[in-house]
Amino acid sequence: MKKGGQPKILVVQTSFLGDAVLTTPLLSEVRRRFPEAELAVLCTPQAKNLFAGNPDIDEIITDDKKGEGKGWMGVWRRAKDLRSRGFTIALSPHKSLRSALLLYLAGIPFRVGFRQSAGWFLYHRRVDRDSTRHDVERNLSLLRPLGIDPADCQPGLRAEVDPCTREAVERLFHSLGIQRSGFIFGINPGSVWPTKRWTAEGYAELMIKLRKEYRCQILLFGGPEDEPIVTRIQRFAGNIGLSLVGKIDLQQLACALDWCDLLITNDSGPMHIAVARRVPVVAIFCATTPSLGFYPYSSRAVVVEKELPCRPCSSHGGRRCPLGTEDCMRLIKAEDVLRGVERLLNGKDQSPPVSADTHLPQFVTL
Numbered sequence: 001m002k003k004g005g006q007p008k009i010l011v012v013q014t015s016f017l018g019d020a021v022l023t024t025p026l027l028s029e030v031r032r033r034f035p036e037a038e039l040a041v042l043c044t045p046q047a048k049n050l051f052a053g054n055p056d057i058d059e060i061i062t063d064d065k066k067g068e069g070k071g072w073m074g075v076w077r078r079a080k081d082l083r084s085r086g087f088t089i090a091l092s093p094h095k096s097l098r099s100a101l102l103l104y105l106a107g108i109p110f111r112v113g114f115r116q117s118a119g120w121f122l123y124h125r126r127v128d129r130d131s132t133r134h135d136v137e138r139n140l141s142l143l144r145p146l147g148i149d150p151a152d153c154q155p156g157l158r159a160e161v162d163p164c165t166r167e168a169v170e171r172l173f174h175s176l177g178i179q180r181s182g183f184i185f186g187i188n189p190g191s192v193w194p195t196k197r198w199t200a201e202g203y204a205e206l207m208i209k210l211r212k213e214y215r216c217q218i219l220l221f222g223g224p225e226d227e228p229i230v231t232r233i234q235r236f237a238g239n240i241g242l243s244l245v246g247k248i249d250l251q252q253l254a255c256a257l258d259w260c261d262l263l264i265t266n267d268s269g270p271m272h273i274a275v276a277r278r279v280p281v282v283a284i285f286c287a288t289t290p291s292l293g294f295y296p297y298s299s300r301a302v303v304v305e306k307e308l309p310c311r312p313c314s315s316h317g318g319r320r321c322p323l324g325t326e327d328c329m330r331l332i333k334a335e336d337v338l339r340g341v342e343r344l345l346n347g348k349d350q351s352p353p354v355s356a357d358t359h360l361p362q363f364v365t366l
Contacts, residue, residue: 008038010082010108012092012099013047014063016192016316017250017269018294019135020047021276023093024054024158026139030091031056033148040087049250050273053160065098079105089146092117093139095129112145114138134359135293155359157276157297159254169248169255176242178259183216185341186257186274187241188265189233190226193317195287196267198329198337200229204236205334206264210341211240219244219260221253221270262344264337267317271296282340283361286328287317290363301361302340306331332366340364 009030013023020043030039040059041051045067051060061082063069069078075098083106090103092113100119103111113123120126125145129138136157140150178184187207191197207218218241220230230245248256254273257263262280265271267288274281275298283296285305289312295303305311306328313322321328343362 006036006038007034007088008040008086009034009089009091010040010042010061010085010087010103012042012090012103013094014042014044014065014099015094015096017047017050018272019093020044020050021157021159021269021272022135022294022297023139024056024276025136025153025155026091026093026142027054027056028156028158029140029143029148029153032154033143033146040085042082046250050159050254052251053162054158055160056158063102075102076105078102082106082108091142092123093135093142112142114142131293133293134295134297136297136359138293155297157272159273159276161251161255161258161277165251166255169252169259172248172252173256173259178217178219178242180259183214183261183345184219184259185210185214185216186219186221186260186263186265186279187233188221188263188268188270189229190222191266191268191317193287194319195313195321195326195329196285196317197229198266198284198286198332200232201236202329202332202334202337203233203264204240206337207233207237207240209334209338213338214345216261218242219256221245221248221256221263262341264341267294275301280344281361282337282344284332284337286332287314287321288312290361296361297359299358299360299362300344302343302364303361304332304337304340304364304366306366336364336366 013020038058042061045062087108090108090111092099095117097118100122104122111123112125114129115126116129127141136155140153189203220241220243222245224246226245230243257274257277257279263274264282267285271283275296281296281301283303
């Protein structure tokens with residue numbers, strides 16, 4: 001226990017970047033309910049930048065599952081380190097057996113996880129992971145064993161930007177000739193899973209239409225791994241758009257999104273970062289579906305998708321289309337995505353939502 005009898009709490013999320021963003025409401029609520037507690041997050045090295053500067057967190061601990069944390073010896077070393085830190089409560093939104101085993105071996109006396117976790121039997125308290133709810137709400141349900149009703153929680157996403165990062169991005173944009181005048185549209189064409197990526201031809205046609213319709217500046221975002229698809233997009237579009245691929249880190253991406261009037265993106269981590277930065281989002285869902293609970297958690301968002309009996313083909317998308325048709329990507333046209341853009345820019349996103357859920361996006365279902 002911390003001095004004064006306050007708990008020392010660890011939240012574990014070592015999955016993908018988007019999952020880390022969706023964990024931030026849980027961290028915020030833990031801080032709100034336990035203001036004097038020590039609160040740490042265990043995350044991947046890639047997500048460390050995302051959590052940096054978050055005022056809810058006292059400590060960021062990284063778990064490099066593909067490096068020094070790889071294999072059983074890696075799990076044991078990390079568990080010994082966690083044991084030495086004296087955590088008293090652990091909350092694990094991550095469903096993996098590895099995360100559950102890590103907390104068990106660390107000897108944390110009160111461990112909470114999902115009943116549907118592969119390591120459910122290693123938790124003291126198990127919570128049902130409601131498949132009908134958004135992942136933000138599922139994560140908040142882990143607070144029930146602590147006597148907290150998720151319905152009383154404040155579920156806003158967070159992605160902080162420090163002043164130094166803001167200044168660095170402003171200098172970069174000035175050097176590239178990007179100006180805060182007229183529309184600025186961000187485009188994020190990448191995703192970890194290939195079947196979640198809309199086509200390069202589709203993005204290129206959309207960019208041409210956006211430039212013609214709005215005389216906008218277009219910024220292309222992505223990591224170094226997205227260079228091939230961005231190169232194809234620019235080739236098809238006649239080099240419309242300025243590529244920032246591989247030039248900025250996650251905190252800089254969050255700051256760069258602040259410059260954008262909206263982000264057009266696949267189902268991916270940057271989609272959730274944009275929501276956290278209160279940037280309107282047009283999200284293109286290909287192999288995955290919003291029903292899985294990972295749609296943009298905002299009423300200032302539009303989801304564009306093609307309704308097909310084969311969707312979703314998996315919970316994350318896949319390396320290739322199981323049917324070989326790629327219809328979920330190929331049958332979404334630039335005009336369909338443009339309709340989503342027009343909805344947001346015309347102010348229709350400000351109309352009262354159909355449900356009382358203010359985090360529910362609009363849908364363009366084809």
